[in-house]
Amino acid sequence: GFGPFGEHAVNASWIAVQELEKLGLRDDVDLHVYEVPVEYQTVQRLIPALWKKHSPQLVVHVGVSGMATTVTLEKCGHNVGYKGLDNCRFCPGSQCCIEGGPECIDSIIDMDTVCKRVSALGLDVTVTISKDAGRYLCDFTYYTSLYQSRGRSAFVHVPPLGKPYTAEQLGRALQAIIEEMLD
Numbered sequence: 001g002f003g004p005f006g007e008h009a010v011n012a013s014w015i016a017v018q019e020l021e022k023l024g025l026r027d028d029v030d031l032h033v034y035e036v037p038v039e040y041q042t043v044q045r046l047i048p049a050l051w052k053k054h055s056p057q058l059v060v061h062v063g064v065s066g067m068a069t070t071v072t073l074e075k076c077g078h079n080v081g082y083k084g085l086d087n088c089r090f091c092p093g094s095q096c097c098i099e100g101g102p103e104c105i106d107s108i109i110d111m112d113t114v115c116k117r118v119s120a121l122g123l124d125v126t127v128t129i130s131k132d133a134g135r136y137l138c139d140f141t142y143y144t145s146l147y148q149s150r151g152r153s154a155f156v157h158v159p160p161l162g163k164p165y166t167a168e169q170l171g172r173a174l175q176a177i178i179e180e181m182l183d
Contacts, residue, residue: 001062002137005038005087012161012170013062019171025179036061038087038137044097047144058109058152059145060178063138065157069164070126071173073111074133074155076104077143081135097143105143108151114180118173125165125173133157154181 001014014035021033032054036046051059065072080096080103111129118127133139133155145153156177158170165173 001033001035002064002141003035003037003087005137007066008064008160010161012064012158012167015161015167016158016170016174017062019167020174020178023171023175025175026182029182032056036137036141040082040086040090040092040137040140041088043137043141043144047141048148051145051148056152058154058178058181059149060154060156060174060181061138061141061145062156062158062174063133063141064160065134065138066160068157068159070128070159071165071170071177072128072130072157073115073177074107074138074142074157075111075129075131076106077133077146077153077155078104078135078139079143082140084136086137097140098147101143101147105146105151107146107154109154109181111154114177117180118176121176123169123173123176125169127173127177130157154178 001017002011017033079101082095115127142155
């Protein structure tokens with residue numbers, strides 16, 4: 001999950017991830033949660049360091065979208081088009097994640113199947129699919145992680161708390177989504 005930024009003094013993604021941590025995942029899964037600062041340069045250091053430290057099977061990033069009204073599974077990350085200033089008032093001069101990297105990297109996770117299966121569980125949360133994580137820190141982080149992992153990453157956007165879901169609903173949705181991704 002991410003830390004505060006802009007109008008998101010409390011970032012719903014971090015609250016949802018903390019709910020997931022309380023719920024946990026299956027016994028055979030080691031869950032590590034981190035609050036990622038909304039800073040390009042920190043992401044460029046932190047994401048590769050976390051991959052190196054944990055050698056995970058999968059990394060699932062969770063971010064908030066002020067425009068979202070559903071829990072949204074992002075299919076891919078984009079390399080270029082980053083113009084928004086982060087919490088340090090910084091923006092990459094190249095406006096890209098990885099110089100010379102591919103324009104777009106798809107997750108190896110079949111998001112359409114995950115969406116269908118989680119929707120069939122009858123949770124009180126709507127899950128949808130997207131191909132555009134927004135060209136800000138969410139997309140930047142996702143691309144960086146996809147590049148690092150050769151596609152073994154996922155990204156889930158959640159709406160702001162109460163618009164329309166509670167932290168508990170978001171935590172349960174993340175639990176179901178991640179368990180389905182691991183399957």
